[in-house]
Amino acid sequence: MSRLTITLDESRYRALKEAAVQRNKTIGQLIDESLDFFGIKSRAQAQDLVRRARTKSGLSDEQAMALALDAQHAMRQTT
Numbered sequence: 001m002s003r004l005t006i007t008l009d010e011s012r013y014r015a016l017k018e019a020a021v022q023r024n025k026t027i028g029q030l031i032d033e034s035l036d037f038f039g040i041k042s043r044a045q046a047q048d049l050v051r052r053a054r055t056k057s058g059l060s061d062e063q064a065m066a067l068a069l070d071a072q073h074a075m076r077q078t079t
Contacts, residue, residue: 008016020027041049057064 016027016030020030023030025033054064059067
């Protein structure tokens, strides 16, 4: 596991430390859970997620591309 050094203001650090104690977790565990909550994934996790979605969708590559392009076109028309 990699180590990381971050700088927080003192009040934020104390709040994070207190939250970890209250939840019986480490600060690292809280940060890891927060990253999961916000959808931060490694490239391998993201690729696996896409692979599983493709498998479940039952769409061919051509159908998936057409659906994606239609969604992109519709989104661009709303902005």
